[in-house]
Amino acid sequence: MEIRNSFEVPLPPDQAWPVLMDIPGIIHCVPGADLTEKVDDRTYKGKVSVKLGPIALLFNGIATFEATDAVNHSATVKAQGTDAKGRGGANSTVRFSIVPVPGGSRVDVVTDVALSGMVAQYGRGTGLIQGVATQLINQFAASLRGMIEQGQAGGSDTDQRPVTADAVEAAGGVQPPASRAQAAPQQTSISGFSILLKALWSAISGLFARR
DSSP states (O other): OEEEEEEEESSOHHHHHHHHHOHHHHGGGSTTEEEEEEOSSSEEEEEEEEEETTEEEEEEEEEEEEEEETTTTEEEEEEEEEETTSSEEEEEEEEEEEEEETTEEEEEEEEEEEEEHHHHHHTOOHHHHHHHHHHHHHHHHHHHHHHHHHHHHOOOGGGBOOOOHHHHHHTTSOOOOSOOBOOOOOOOOBSTTSSSSOOOOHHHHHHTTTO
């Protein structure tokens, strides 16, 4: 199935790009997600806890940036994950692009996801998956905006996180905004995908079986 979502951030595309490409820096914004290993500059391993209806799932997965375009601010990510209890899995391709809008940028996300095993039965209703995906995106976007706004507001040195060489390299050599908020406490499992990650990722649940 194909899932389409979008969200806005209060930064122009050239500043939003390095922020979104800094996976270790934004992973705490994804509900229920945990980065377990950076394999290389394009590949990450992680896990995500989701609740699909009455079923609690824990996905272990890997995500790889297959293509990145720092000039046009677009990227393609392939992700795959399996439920820790062997109840199925998900394979997905996520394409996102950043475009300018008044007040900042809009991030358009298109996810092609295929679910397998019992997981496919749990998420059988496309409407549920889409709704769940939308909720996950909304939670992620709200957390990301909060992080960005805290960084823009400044604060003491203890409230700011230095920009890493990895983040600059991942963003195609573009320096992220100098002021970045310290990572917030990581969230745990989400209910109903938070309703399936709130009812990205709707599939990003399936999908970010991901990251």
